[in-house]
Amino acid sequence: MEKKEQKRHQHKHSGPKAQKKNRKKEQGTEQVQDERKRNPRAFSVQSAVRMAKTFHRTQDIKTKKHHIPLVDRTPLEPPPVVVVVIGPPKVGKSTLIRCLIKNYTRQKLSDICGPVTIVSGKKRRLTLIECNNDINSMIDLAKVADLVLMLIDASFGFEMETFEFLNICQVHGFPRVMGVLTHLDTFKNNKTLSKTKKRLKHRFWTEVYQGAKLFYLSGMVYGEYQTQEVKNLGRFISVMKFRPLVWRTSHPYVVADRMEDLTDPEAIRLNPKCDRTVSLYGYLRGTFLKNKCQVHIPGVGDFSVADVSFLPDPCPLPEVIKKRALNVKERLLYAPLAGVGGLVYDKDAVYIDMPSGHKCLFQEEVRPTTELVQSLIGTQATLDAKMAASKVSLFTGTAALTPEEVKQNPMESREWDENAQRERRRAVFADEDEKDDDEEEESDEEEEEEEEDEEDEDEEGLTKKVDEKAVETAAPPVKKQKIEEPMEMPAFADSDDELEKSEGEESEEEEGDEENEEMEEGEPAKRRSGPDSGLCSEEDDEDEEEDSDMDEDGDGIVKSKMSFKHPEEEKIDTEDAEMAYETAGALRWKEDLAQKASEAYLRHQLAAPNLRKLVYGTVAEEEEDSNDEEELGGLFKVSRPERSKKVRADAMDCSRFHPDSSHDWDQEEVRSSIRDCFVTGKWEEDKDAATLLKENDELYGDFEDLETGEVHKAKTGNKDKHYHVIFQKNKRLEKKRRLKERFDAQYDDGDATYFDDLKDEMQKQAELNRQEFEDVDDEVRVQYEGFRPGMYVRVEIPALPCEFVTNFDPHYPIVLGGLGPSEGNVGYLQMRLKKHRWHSRILKTRDPLILSLGWRRFQTIPLYYIEDHNGRHRLLKYTPEHMHCGATIWGPITPQGTGFLAVQTVGGIKANFRIAATGVVLDLDKSVTIVKKLKLIGYPYKIFKNTCFIQVGSPAESGVSP
Numbered sequence: 025m026e027k028k029e030q031k032r033h034q035h036k037h038s039g040p041k042a043q044k045k046n047r048k049k050e051q052g053t054e055q056v057q058d059e060r061k062r063n064p065r066a067f068s069v070q071s072a073v074r075m076a077k078t079f080h081r082t083q084d085i086k087t088k089k090h091h092i093p094l095v096d097r098t099p100l101e102p103p104p105v106v107v108v109v110i111g112p113p114k115v116g117k118s119t120l121i122r123c124l125i126k127n128y129t130r131q132k133l134s135d136i137c138g139p140v141t142i143v144s145g146k147k148r149r150l151t152l153i154e155c156n157n158d159i160n161s162m163i164d165l166a167k168v169a170d171l172v173l174m175l176i177d178a179s180f181g182f183e184m185e186t187f188e189f190l191n192i193c194q195v196h197g198f199p200r201v202m203g204v205l206t207h208l209d210t211f212k213n214n215k216t217l218s219k220t221k222k223r224l225k226h227r228f229w230t231e232v233y234q235g236a237k238l239f240y241l242s243g244m245v246y247g248e249y250q251t252q253e254v255k256n257l258g259r260f261i262s263v264m265k266f267r268p269l270v271w272r273t274s275h276p277y278v279v280a281d282r283m284e285d286l287t288d289p290e291a292i293r294l295n296p297k298c299d300r301t302v303s304l305y306g307y308l309r310g311t312f313l314k315n316k317c318q319v320h321i322p323g324v325g326d327f328s329v330a331d332v333s334f335l336p337d338p339c340p341l342p343e344v345i346k347k348r349a350l351n352v353k354e355r356l357l358y359a360p361l362a363g364v365g366g367l368v369y370d371k372d373a374v375y376i377d378m379p380s381g382h383k384c385l386f387q388e389e390v391r392p393t394t395e396l397v398q399s400l401i402g403t404q405a406t407l408d409a410k411m412a413a414s415k416v417s418l419f420t421g422t423a424a425l426t427p428e429e430v431k432q433n434p435m436e437s438r439e440w441d442e443n444a445q446r447e448r449r450r451a452v453f454a455d456e457d458e459k460d461d462d463e464e465e466e467s468d469e470e471e472e473e474e475e476e477d478e479e480d481e482d483e484e485g486l487t488k489k490v491d492e493k494a495v496e497t498a499a500p501p502v503k504k505q506k507i508e509e510p511m512e513m514p515a516f517a518d519s520d521d522e523l524e525k526s527e528g529e530e531s532e533e534e535e536g537d538e539e540n541e542e543m544e545e546g547e548p549a550k551r552r553s554g555p556d557s558g559l560c561s562e563e564d565d566e567d568e569e570e571d572s573d574m575d576e577d578g579d580g581i582v583k584s585k586m587s588f589k590h591p592e593e594e595k596i597d598t599e600d601a602e603m604a605y606e607t608a609g610a611l612r613w614k615e616d617l618a619q620k621a622s623e624a625y626l627r628h629q630l631a632a633p634n635l636r637k638l639v640y641g642t643v644a645e646e647e648e649d650s651n652d653e654e655e656l657g658g659l660f661k662v663s664r665p666e667r668s669k670k671v672r673a674d675a676m677d678c679s680r681f682h683p684d685s686s687h688d689w690d691q692e693e694v695r696s697s698i699r700d701c702f703v704t705g706k707w708e709e710d711k712d713a714a715t716l717l718k719e720n721d722e723l724y725g726d727f728e729d730l731e732t733g734e735v736h737k738a739k740t741g742n743k744d745k746h747y748h749v750i751f752q753k754n755k756r757l758e759k760k761r762r763l764k765e766r767f768d769a770q771y772d773d774g775d776a777t778y779f780d781d782l783k784d785e786m787q788k789q790a791e792l793n794r795q796e797f798e799d800v801d802d803e804v805r806v807q808y809e810g811f812r813p814g815m816y817v818r819v820e821i822p823a824l825p826c827e828f829v830t831n832f833d834p835h836y837p838i839v840l841g842g843l844g845p846s847e848g849n850v851g852y853l854q855m856r857l858k859k860h861r862w863h864s865r866i867l868k869t870r871d872p873l874i875l876s877l878g879w880r881r882f883q884t885i886p887l888y889y890i891e892d893h894n895g896r897h898r899l900l901k902y903t904p905e906h907m908h909c910g911a912t913i914w915g916p917i918t919p920q921g922t923g924f925l926a927v928q929t930v931g932g933i934k935a936n937f938r939i940a941a942t943g944v945v946l947d948l949d950k951s952v953t954i955v956k957k958l959k960l961i962g963y964p965y966k967i968f969k970n971t972c973f974i975q976v977g978s979p980a981e982s983g984v985s986p
């Protein structure tokens with residue numbers, strides 16, 4: 025008689041049933057409003073304490089939603105969005121990129137080789153990059169990706185590469201991440217399919233964030249993914265918004281999509297190993313790039329730029345935006361490394377593509393063509409030969425797992441894949457196993473129900489609550505680490521928040537082509553999608569829910585749920601709504617006087633204290649107000665006799681008792697002078713006790729006193745007119761109140777929050793930045809402000825090692841990272857480090873590590889230490905388990921708070937989890953630097969208990985002045 029779990033009720037969101045329900049709801053609200061009107065006392069404030077609590081809570085929630093506003097430096101024509109497609113080998117990366125290119129440009133690109141730039145909509149371009157399964161590429165691309173499409177082979181499950189990449193992203197500022205499940209067609213059984221989908225989805229949510237987008241590519245048609253599914257994915261990408269990450273907005277960078285060797289062929293002939301002069305091309309991103317600056321090319325080194333120039337955009341956005349959709353000519357594609365718009369590599373020849381029609385990119389430009397020819401002459405070996413010579417080997421020296429390694433979470437299980445002819449690193453989660461077992465025990469019926477549920481969702485585009493099970497799953501390691509990286513925090517927290525909120529904002533954007541425009545994030549896609557449309561609909565619901573909490577457009581403006589309006593507009597709307605409600609009730613404005621009074625009182629009590637007001641101006645300002653309209657908080661009036669107001673300056677101080685003989689209280693005249701001070705007095709023209717009583721009668725209408733049996737009749741004469749006057753007056757007051765509020769919000773420190781000020785400031789700055797050079801010619805402009813992001817630049821770099829050219833492989837990304845003024849120096853750095861909990865071994869002091877820090881990847885020898893209670897740094901032989909420790913390294917000076925990650929080796933996969941440690945830069949290790957300097961200049965010193973003692977009188981001996 026076991027009780028079967030009931031299928032949860034699915035609320036209809038559209039259709040006649042939903043309409044009926046909405047109608048009922050509306051009626052319900054009307055009813056409540058009626059109730060409010062009829063019985064205002066029942067709705068008055070019952071407990072001031074509770075109300076205060078609620079108020080504080082709401083304020084807390086509101087404040088939490090705020091992000092640190094950033095100056096919007098997005099150029100008017102932004103660079104293409106970098107979309108990195110990542111996943112284990114043979115998962116379908118190239119296929120997906122090919123499909124996306126076809127979807128956007130209607131062109132076919134057979135070989136995905138290097139970045140491919142396409143125009144994806146009227147206001148957006150994309151640079152698609154495939155990331156190969158090499159940790160170096162992963163690291164470099166994680167630093168430049170705006171959006172990551174994380175491909176997962178559903179038929180196999182999660183592989184370690186996925187989590188490694190997630191962790192890399194984590195350290196270098198989290199870009200947008202979208203999961204894409206492939207190989208779903210290999211499932212023959214629908215039940216297993218839906219179960220797998222669900223399991224993978226929950227794991228993905230655990231690792232990325234609850235409600236992260238997950239697309240399903242359910243199968244292939246003639247070697248391509250289904251058109252509709254790709255279209256849906258394309259739409260999502262076209263409308264997605266991105267929040268700038270701190271490191272990137274403060275450093276210029278170029279993802280090179282073209283490389284030319286400019287070295288004199290004669291020099292190469294004389295010395296094949298001579299240094300090369302190379303020009304690299306690409307869209308400038310991040311911030312402004314100055315000529316002659318320092319750049320770092322990961323894997324190559326630091327270089328001074330010899331020359332920067334900007335070129336005509338090879339893949340421009342349509343000039344006039346008037347049509348709804350892009351025409352064929354506007355759907356551009358630019359991928360010189362893949363042979364489109366530049367060179368075409370072949371086995372035994374190199375062709376120069378002199379494109380015509382819409383692909384004509386450099387017709388007017390003579391220089392690159394010359395360079396092309398030059399580089400052709402200089403090319404000694406074919407690409408195949410170069411590729412054969414490049415020494416990158418994956419998966420070498422794999423070691424057997426020890427029992428301790430097996431204990432780590434997640435466990436890595438290495439399996440030989442017959443089909444792929446390679447070893448795969450499956451990520452096995454202990455909790456998942458248990459869950460699987462549990463799930464297996466679940467009855468078939470339940471599974472069927474789930475299936476039905478999913479089908480329902482897909483078909484109707486319905487949303488549903490996130491399954492609680494997702495929350496139960498193990499705490500995401502990714503999230504835990506967030507706390508560890510204080511400085512990347514802004515970027516990180518932002519991105520994280522953003523991630524949590526995720527794609528919701530997209531609905532507000534009207535980018536992309538016509539389909540994009542008509543599409544509100546997710547929904548139409550869902551609507552249109554057939555069963556298994558490729559879109560995991562559950563998360564949309566989640567997203568929608570989270571959308572409410574987020575500031576999607578990165579300007580710090582938090583939009584409330586369901587709101588598609590400007591916040592100001594919205595504010596006014598709500599006010600209008602409030603006003604409408606209040607004015608409707610204004611006919612009986614005195615009914616809820618007590619309530620209003622207490623509300624107003626509370627509002628005053630709870631409002632953030634305005635010190636200026638408190639110290640200097642409270643009385644003055646408020647009196648001004650009250651003089652004006654006799655209004656406090658817009659809700660209740662100050663009752664003060666007319667006369668006493670007018671003669672206030674010489675009014676009697678009634679706080680003191682003056683036995684004043686001049687007031688003879690026996691005299692009628694004197695008595696009547698204070699008559700209006702009492703409740704029964706006449707406070708205003710239309711407000712005296714008599715009127716009030718009369719109104720009360722009218723207000724309460726007919727009623728029968730049940731005790732006495734007496735029937736009171738309401739007086740109805742003149743009522744309408746009277747109500748009209750009150751109504752008009754209230755409306756006017758309400759308007760005044762709103763005006764005042766807005767004025768206060770702008771000028772009064774107390775009302776305008778610090779956050780508002782900051783946001784305003786940023787906005788003004790952004791506007792100023794934009795205006796300053798608006799009308800200046802680009803040639804002149806770049807001399808002042810540098811090359812601005814969004815420009816297609818050519819960067820000439822001399823003295824590159826010859827291997828850069830001889831081993832050039834377009835499948836590996838080339839990133840040019842601009843360096844700040846002091847970032848070219850090397851010194852001792854103090855960092856906070858933690859061994860990654862998935863890495864199988866602890867790390868030993870003085871064992872070399874490869875660090876990825878800033879733009880750089882470099883090897884160094886860390887010294888681990890821990891700070892004792894007395895502040896002394898105690899050297900550690902090994903890193904502690906599950907704990908942070910300090911590390912001192914000799915490395916490039918990088919701003920405090922920059923995140924870093926460490927790997928033990930970049931070739932082969934020896935460890936269970938390739939990322940050995942993560943952490944953050946704390947400071948320059950000045951003590952070590954000083955000691956080093958002392959040593960260098962031969963200055964006698966002694967270190968005792970972490971203090972450096974310098975010998976007195978020694979400079980004379982050594983002849984060196986300190």
Ligand SMILES: Nc1nc2c(ncn2[C@@H]2O[C@H](COP(=O)(O)OP(=O)(O)OP(=O)(O)O)[C@@H](O)[C@H]2O)c(=O)[nH]1
Nearest residue numbers: 112113114115116117118119206207208209243244
């Ligand atoms: N059945 C099936 N086959 C797929 C699916 N996705 C990709 N494939 C096949 O898997 C093979 C590898 O696809 P690719 O797109 O080359 O994968 P990749 O990730 O680019 O591979 P590498 O670049 O070598 O890492 C191709 O033969 C595809 O046809 C899928 O969803 N279902």
